[in-house]
Amino acid sequence: MITPVNRRPKAELPDKHQASNKVHAALRAPVERPISRIKQWRICRHARISPNRLTSAATAILTLMIYT
DSSP states (O other): OOOOOOOOTTOOOOHHHHHHHHHHHHHHHHHHHHHHHHHHHTHHHHOOSOHHHHHHHHHHHHHHHHOO
């Protein structure tokens, strides 16, 4: 798991770290959006199927939302 570089108090973040954080945010956003959509739809709360099938359904939803 990669985390962004934090700025120290009262200090500027170097340009290379700012660029790294920007790339990190660009890669992270498309994954976070579908996960938040699943939470909004409350799919996991109202599902009446086995956890194994729910995992497959969530994976399919995430894949479709990321690549469309």
